[in-house]
Amino acid sequence: MLRRFFAVRQRTEEMLMQKKISKIPFKGTPEQEARLKAVIAECQGDQSRLMHVMQQAQGIYGYLPYEVQVMIAEGMGVPLEKVYGVATFYAQFALSPKGKYNVSVCLGTACYVKGSQDVLDKICAGLGVEAGECSADGNFSVEECRCIGACGLAPVFTINGEVYGKVTADDVPGILAKYQNA
Numbered sequence: 001m002l003r004r005f006f007a008v009r010q011r012t013e014e015m016l017m018q019k020k021i022s023k024i025p026f027k028g029t030p031e032q033e034a035r036l037k038a039v040i041a042e043c044q045g046d047q048s049r050l051m052h053v054m055q056q057a058q059g060i061y062g063y064l065p066y067e068v069q070v071m072i073a074e075g076m077g078v079p080l081e082k083v084y085g086v087a088t089f090y091a092q093f094a095l096s097p098k099g100k101y102n103v104s105v106c107l108g109t110a111c112y113v114k115g116s117q118d119v120l121d122k123i124c125a126g127l128g129v130e131a132g133e134c135s136a137d138g139n140f141s142v143e144e145c146r147c148i149g150a151c152g153l154a155p156v157f158t159i160n161g162e163v164y165g166k167v168t169a170d171d172v173p174g175i176l177a178k179y180q181n182a
């Protein structure tokens with residue numbers, strides 16, 4: 001039983017480590033670029049400030065698309081792989097924009113053993129959006145998350161913070177319809 005618990009947890013954590021570069025076209029503005037360049041100029045020559053620059057960049061763009069990672073790497077004089085490595089290691093960094101409605105599915109152990117992967121698959125199929133991505137129209141994004149502290153309601157997902165608990169894959173279309181028709 002204990003072995004199964006750790007196997008499930010390891011699989012969940014491996015899945016959560018996978019962050020994908022967004023396929024949504026980059027739409028940064030000249031103003032955003034100017035703000036990022038100003039932050040980089042302040043920190044240039046001090047690689048210990050890479051995290052700070054990345055945090056500021058996420059504040060400016062809302063996420064860290066490939067193009068922004070390249071600007072940071074070139075500006076800070078560090079390999080692009082290093083910027084990507086930091087962006088994927090820390091949960092605070094997002095590689096994909098958030099949609100108007102952000103669907104967050106818990107893949108923590110309690111939810112996972114109660115079928116949250118099926119719920120996630122149904123959500124992705126219903127919205128035509130992969131986990132970790134945002135729809136082309138910007139309406140929906142889907143992400144995987146760790147335990148949100150509502151294990152008694154497992155499996156759980158949230159939409160813009162509203163909690164849906166004890167859900168099955170069959171419940172998903174009806175819940176999504178409320179937002180698709182909003």
Ligand code: FES
Nearest residue numbers: 106108111147150
């Ligand atoms: S594991 Fe999903 S809420 Fe705790």
